[in-house]
Amino acid sequence: LKLLARFGSLQHADTIARMASDPSEEVRTAACECLGHIGNKKAEAVLTTLLRDNSWLVRAAAVDALAMIPGDTSMALIASMVTDNSLSVIDRVKHAMTGNIESAVPHIQHIFGGSDVMAKRIAVEAVEESGYTGRILADLSSGDERARERANKLLAGIVNSGAHFGIEVALSGMDARLRHTALAAIRTTDPALADHIEKKEQGR
Numbered sequence: 001l002k003l004l005a006r007f008g009s010l011q012h013a014d015t016i017a018r019m020a021s022d023p024s025e026e027v028r029t030a031a032c033e034c035l036g037h038i039g040n041k042k043a044e045a046v047l048t049t050l051l052r053d054n055s056w057l058v059r060a061a062a063v064d065a066l067a068m069i070p071g072d073t074s075m076a077l078i079a080s081m082v083t084d085n086s087l088s089v090i091d092r093v094k095h096a097m098t099g100n101i102e103s104a105v106p107h108i109q110h111i112f113g114g115s116d117v118m119a120k121r122i123a124v125e126a127v128e129e130s131g132y133t134g135r136i137l138a139d140l141s142s143g144d145e146r147a148r149e150r151a152n153k154l155l156a157g158i159v160n161s162g163a164h165f166g167i168e169v170a171l172s173g174m175d176a177r178l179r180h181t182a183l184a185a186i187r188t189t190d191p192a193l194a195d196h197i198e199k200k201e202q203g204r
Contacts, residue, residue, distance in 0.1 A: 075104055136151045
């Protein structure tokens with residue numbers, strides 16, 4: 001299977017798609033990688049089915065494979081797995097979002113609008129580990145209204161998730177003007193957090 005994928009021959013796509021329903025989870029897992037390399041709509045459709053596989057190994061492999069396929073559809077499918085019952089699958093979701101953060105941002109916003117606390121924490125970790133926190137804080141002062149709006153929504157989502165240590169760290173390295181703007185934005189969502197951050201800064 002991996003040899004077929006390495007050569008990327010589309011003529012093997014049907015064969016690999018059939019192997020994706022093999023009784024062996026090892027074969028189905030290997031098929032995921034091949035489908036990721038093929039990367040066409042048919043491969044994406046098969047991987048969508050494999051996201052519902054009984055084996056967490058297969059589901060995790062399907063997430064990794066979808067991360068190889070550019071586009072909003074594949075990222076939407078990946079983000080939908082953030083509530084999977086396997087921590088290993090969730091870790092692959094976070095890894096995929098971290099590695100494709102620009103594509104993941106709209107779906108992270110959707111996660112922030114939901115009620116799943118763990119999913120929100122995973123989304124925050126993806127933002128932080130990708131280094132995107134600084135971009136959010138900088139965009140609060142952007143001349144682009146859409147960028148400011150998106151940054152404010154993302155910041156509110158991070159603050160409301162309760163996992164805002166990364167915000168505090170990022171703020172400590174910003175210049176006074178940007179920090180003032182960011183604190184004002186935080187205050188609109190959580191005045192107590194803004195006060196807490198200011199007191200910490202004054203105590204340094």
